[in-house]
Amino acid sequence: MPMNFNAGPASLPLAALERAKTELLDFAGTGISVMEHSHRGKEYEAVHDEAMSLVRELFAVPRGYEVLFLQGGASLEFATVPMNFLPPGASADYIVTGAWSEKAHAEASAWAAMVRASVRLAASTKDSGYTRVALAEEARLDENAAFVHFASNETIHGVQYLELPRFGNAPLVCDMSSEFLSRKVDLRAFSLVYGGAQKNIGPSGVTVVIASNDFIARGRQDLPTILQYRAHAKAKSLLNTPSTFGIYLMRNVLAWLKGEGGLATIEARNRAKAAELYAVMDALSGFYRSPVQRASRSVMNVVFRLSSEDMEKRFLAEAAQNAMIGLKGHRSVGGIRASLYNAVEPDWVSALASLMKEFARRNG
Amino acid sequence: MPMNFNAGPASLPLAALERAKTELLDFAGTGISVMEHSHRGKEYEAVHDEAMSLVRELFAVPRGYEVLFLQGGASLEFATVPMNFLPPGASADYIVTGAWSEKAHAEASAWAAMVRASVRLAASTKDSGYTRVALAEEARLDENAAFVHFASNETIHGVQYLELPRFGNAPLVCDMSSEFLSRKVDLRAFSLVYGGAQKNIGPSGVTVVIASNDFIARGRQDLPTILQYRAHAKAKSLLNTPSTFGIYLMRNVLAWLKGEGGLATIEARNRAKAAELYAVMDALSGFYRSPVQRASRSVMNVVFRLSSEDMEKRFLAEAAQNAMIGLKGHRSVGGIRASLYNAVEPDWVSALASLMKEFARRNG
Numbered sequence: 001m002p003m004n005f006n007a008g009p010a011s012l013p014l015a016a017l018e019r020a021k022t023e024l025l026d027f028a029g030t031g032i033s034v035m036e037h038s039h040r041g042k043e044y045e046a047v048h049d050e051a052m053s054l055v056r057e058l059f060a061v062p063r064g065y066e067v068l069f070l071q072g073g074a075s076l077e078f079a080t081v082p083m084n085f086l087p088p089g090a091s092a093d094y095i096v097t098g099a100w101s102e103k104a105h106a107e108a109s110a111w112a113a114m115v116r117a118s119v120r121l122a123a124s125t126k127d128s129g130y131t132r133v134a135l136a137e138e139a140r141l142d143e144n145a146a147f148v149h150f151a152s153n154e155t156i157h158g159v160q161y162l163e164l165p166r167f168g169n170a171p172l173v174c175d176m177s178s179e180f181l182s183r184k185v186d187l188r189a190f191s192l193v194y195g196g197a198q199k200n201i202g203p204s205g206v207t208v209v210i211a212s213n214d215f216i217a218r219g220r221q222d223l224p225t226i227l228q229y230r231a232h233a234k235a236k237s238l239l240n241t242p243s244t245f246g247i248y249l250m251r252n253v254l255a256w257l258k259g260e261g262g263l264a265t266i267e268a269r270n271r272a273k274a275a276e277l278y279a280v281m282d283a284l285s286g287f288y289r290s291p292v293q294r295a296s297r298s299v300m301n302v303v304f305r306l307s308s309e310d311m312e313k314r315f316l317a318e319a320a321q322n323a324m325i326g327l328k329g330h331r332s333v334g335g336i337r338a339s340l341y342n343a344v345e346p347d348w349v350s351a352l353a354s355l356m357k358e359f360a361r362r363n364g
Numbered sequence: 365m366p367m368n369f370n371a372g373p374a375s376l377p378l379a380a381l382e383r384a385k386t387e388l389l390d391f392a393g394t395g396i397s398v399m400e401h402s403h404r405g406k407e408y409e410a411v412h413d414e415a416m417s418l419v420r421e422l423f424a425v426p427r428g429y430e431v432l433f434l435q436g437g438a439s440l441e442f443a444t445v446p447m448n449f450l451p452p453g454a455s456a457d458y459i460v461t462g463a464w465s466e467k468a469h470a471e472a473s474a475w476a477a478m479v480r481a482s483v484r485l486a487a488s489t490k491d492s493g494y495t496r497v498a499l500a501e502e503a504r505l506d507e508n509a510a511f512v513h514f515a516s517n518e519t520i521h522g523v524q525y526l527e528l529p530r531f532g533n534a535p536l537v538c539d540m541s542s543e544f545l546s547r548k549v550d551l552r553a554f555s556l557v558y559g560g561a562q563k564n565i566g567p568s569g570v571t572v573v574i575a576s577n578d579f580i581a582r583g584r585q586d587l588p589t590i591l592q593y594r595a596h597a598k599a600k601s602l603l604n605t606p607s608t609f610g611i612y613l614m615r616n617v618l619a620w621l622k623g624e625g626g627l628a629t630i631e632a633r634n635r636a637k638a639a640e641l642y643a644v645m646d647a648l649s650g651f652y653r654s655p656v657q658r659a660s661r662s663v664m665n666v667v668f669r670l671s672s673e674d675m676e677k678r679f680l681a682e683a684a685q686n687a688m689i690g691l692k693g694h695r696s697v698g699g700i701r702a703s704l705y706n707a708v709e710p711d712w713v714s715a716l717a718s719l720m721k722e723f724a725r726r727n728g
Contacts, residue, residue: 041370
């Protein structure tokens with residue numbers, strides 16, 4: 001089995017996949033696949049409810065917050081968040097710290113132009129080449145903002161808020177896609193957070209949204225129903241047919257996560273994995289270069305450069321020879337990226353760290 | 365294995381599921397699951413491209429038409445069709461023949477109210493209790509309509525256009541969810557058709573849209589990108605992470621369909637399955653009652669009533685004892701519904717027909 005460092009879709013826990021394989025043709029003794037069950041039948045609903053309960057339990061979702069299972073990825077949330085919460089005349093603040101929050105800002109701006117609302121770029125680290133997060137102190141906030149949006153981790157640029165920030169007193173909305181359920185978070189600080197499942201908690205095709213009932217209730221009521229968070233919350237995410245197999249597989253992953261000890265355990269493990277790679281980079285700083293400022297180095301996506309693109313190609317080729325895959329940086333930025341999501345085993349990271357040392361010794 | 369008559373998610377071909385099971389942990393010799401592959405890697409892209417080619421080949425998609433793999437189900441299309449093609453000041457005609465086209469009409473009306481466009485109810489068979497389709501002749505069409513929308517099959521009411529209609533000369537848009545790839549269709553008559561995969565061609569979580577490039581090009585360009593068909597077409601449905609496992613499984617189903625002989629074979633088989641049940645109903649018309657007018661009887665969803673709800677409950681209980689599941693009518697209408705999608709085997713239908721005869725004999 002290769003060591004899979006893909007940025008998403010990404011490695012999944014073997015136990016979760018084995019469970020799916022065992023019962024793929026015969027779910028819970030019913031003689032048919034979970035994919036063939038009605039989303040309104042008791043067999044599937046038990047899975048749906050268990051997945052929701054596991055999110056609540058593992059992520060310590062506060063009372064008064066809804067957990068929603070939607071489709072369309074974080075990219076659809078980029079549009080539906082302003083559609084719901086940015087009515088005509090209102091204004092929202094966006095914090096841009098990488099490619100994903102840049103997209104979120106662009107989508108919100110398109111919507112704002114359509115409905116005569118405003119989107120403000122309250123802070124951006126683009127000038128730095130997205131090598132750091134934006135501090136709350138540097139944001140030019142609108143105290144009347146309908147909400148403030150930021151991304152807690154930027155997959156492409158490898159930049160993360162290691163301490164989650166507050167941005168004034170407006171409702172806080174966060175794209176947590178690439179760190180969802182990788183560490184403990186005090187969700188009471190947020191009005192709405194969202195994430196695609198395909199990094200830490202499942203296959204692609206499932207989006208998890210967690211939002212306070214108060215915030216959901218503020219959403220526009222004249223949108224088409226399918227675009228209203230309110231409607232999904234009321235229908236317990238069965239407003240229309242959800243991605244039943246995706247939610248089932250997510251349930252398997254969440255059950256594995258609970259068995260591993262939950263977020264406290266996985267957070268410590270994730271920090272240790274990232275620390276091992278950053279330590280190699282720091283020790284061999286003449287050979288490996290982290291483009292990211294130290295205080296913003298992502299625990300999830302560790303990016304680094306070598307002396308030349310040619311050297312990077314050779315590194316990737318050697319990694320592939322050693323059964324390490326998914327290490328090529330995003331095509332928009334190049335370089336190397338090791339994504340260290342929950343299912344990435346510490347042994348794989350140690351093997352990568354060894355290769356980095358060995359490769360530097362031979363080529364340094 | 366039970367005989368699965370679910371309305372969707374529904375029965376899937378065993379061969380497609382077995383293929384998935386065999387390679388669930390090791391896709392194409394890569395040592396990891398297809399779910400763990402990047403959507404931008406060559407292994408997944410081969411699956412994505414093959415699924416798209418199979419849709420094109422099996423459904424005889426004309427040149428100048430795009431095939432899109434999206435998320436959110438037909439319910440999201442109910443909103444995105446008017447968002448793209450119903451700009452301020454424009455008007456669209458809706459034909460309503462059951463619960464689903466009624467929803468499509470409601471969603472479009474919500475959007476129209478937001479942007480000061482119009483939605484006209486050009487025809488409705490609600491007065492009949494949705495027991496028949498609406499003929500083109502009875503539709504009060506607007507010759508300047510931006511498009512005309514209808515549903516070719518209504519899953520809940522069991523009503524289908526056995527001959528696909530033309531409604532004037534405006535671009536024709538059709539929700540084909542519950543009959544997608546169950547019969548040959550001349551797609552050149554349509555500007556855009558869509559369907560959730562979870563009836564005939566795959567698991568839930570994948571929506572297939574087929575649209576002419578000309579029509580796509582007319583869509584609004586100021587919407588958030590993720591909501592524009594144009595953007596998905598340009599990105600070959602890889603604008604953002606698609607439901608990779610859903611598309612993979614759909615590929616397996618389409619490969620099975622091709623092996624069975626494609627749409628000509630499956631259409632004949634589907635018609636024969638439905639004919640067998642309608643023949644029993646007609647022969648035992650004192651015991652079983654089809655609420656649907658003869659010319660509108662669906663080949664996909666065969667609905668019928670017995671003399672009382674109590675008798676229906678007893679019928680469902682006997683069916684369950686005979687390993688037939690998914691026969692309960694939709695909660696909004698009651699009665700019995702047998703969904704006879706592509707993967708439902710003729711033997712199962714014959715077994716159901718036998719049970720119907722036997723049950724009537726004992727209780728008539």
